[in-house]
Structure formats: structure tokens, C-alpha cells
Amino acid sequence: MVNNGIQNIITFISVNLDDANLPNINEFISDYQQIKPIEDPIFWLSCGAFICLMSGLIFADIMKSKLNNWTKRKISPTPLKDPRTISSWFSFFTGLTIIFVSALSIINFSIIKSLIFSSTISILFGTSMWKAIKDLLTQVESGTVKEIDEFF
DSSP states (O other), rough: HHHHEEEHHHHHHHHHHHHHOOOTTTHHSOOOOOOTTOOOOOHHHHHHHHHHHHHHHHHHHHHHHHHHHHHOOOOOSSSSSSSHHHHHHHHHHHHHHHHHHHHHHTOOHHHHHHHHHHHHHHHHHHHHHHHHHHHHHHHHHHHHHOOOOHHH
């Protein structure tokens, strides 16, 4: 039953294509533009997503180890200014900037304007999130973790 229906559809399509008069089909099909990978915004979008994913996982692992050291050995989690933490945080927001720039270039924004906008957004998000995480770790260390409602 199903095979009969599929066979009828294929026959219908092939008969209609055979009867169709398509004199200059090449005029209707636009030429495929090949873009070099270095200029392809989809390539950069995927690179930025990969950078964000990997550095986000690294940063999460660093925070996990800081909290584990705090609970097991009472080592303070607040010094966030070690090179691993800063580099993973910086690379996450660099990847985010690459994502924003490539997404804006897909919808035909100029590279300079999208770079300025993306850098501004990433710097604002990065500094505000850094302060929030630093505040949260300070609260964890002092034992006075506020509920999320008190932040808003």
C-alpha cells in the first residue's frame, strides 16, 4: 500500500518532468558563489561557538574545583585573578564577540560596526558577570549566600 503510493508519486514526478518544457534551465539557476573559508561568516560563527563552548567548560571546571576545595579543605575560592581563570573567561567572551560579528555580517552589517557593537556587548556582559561571580564566591566564603530574589 505504502510502496504503491510512493511509486505513484515518483511516476507522477518523472512524467511531469519529462513533459516540462524548460528551454534554458541554466538561466534560472543562479551561479553558486564559492566563498573562501576565511571569509565565510558561517565558518567564523562555528569557530566562535566552539571557542565559547570549550572555554565555558574550562571555566566551569575551574569554578567546580574552587568550590570543591572550599568545601573539603577550606581553601578560599575568592582569588579569581589567576591566569587560568582570566584566560578562560577572556576567551569565552572573545568567542562571543566572534559569534556576534559573524552573525551581524550574515545580515550585511559592516565588519567595523559589528566589531564595535560586539566588543561593547561582550565587555559589558563580561564585566557584569565577573562581578556577579566574584560577589557570589565572596558570599559562599562568608556563608551568607543570598537568594536569587534579593539580587533583583
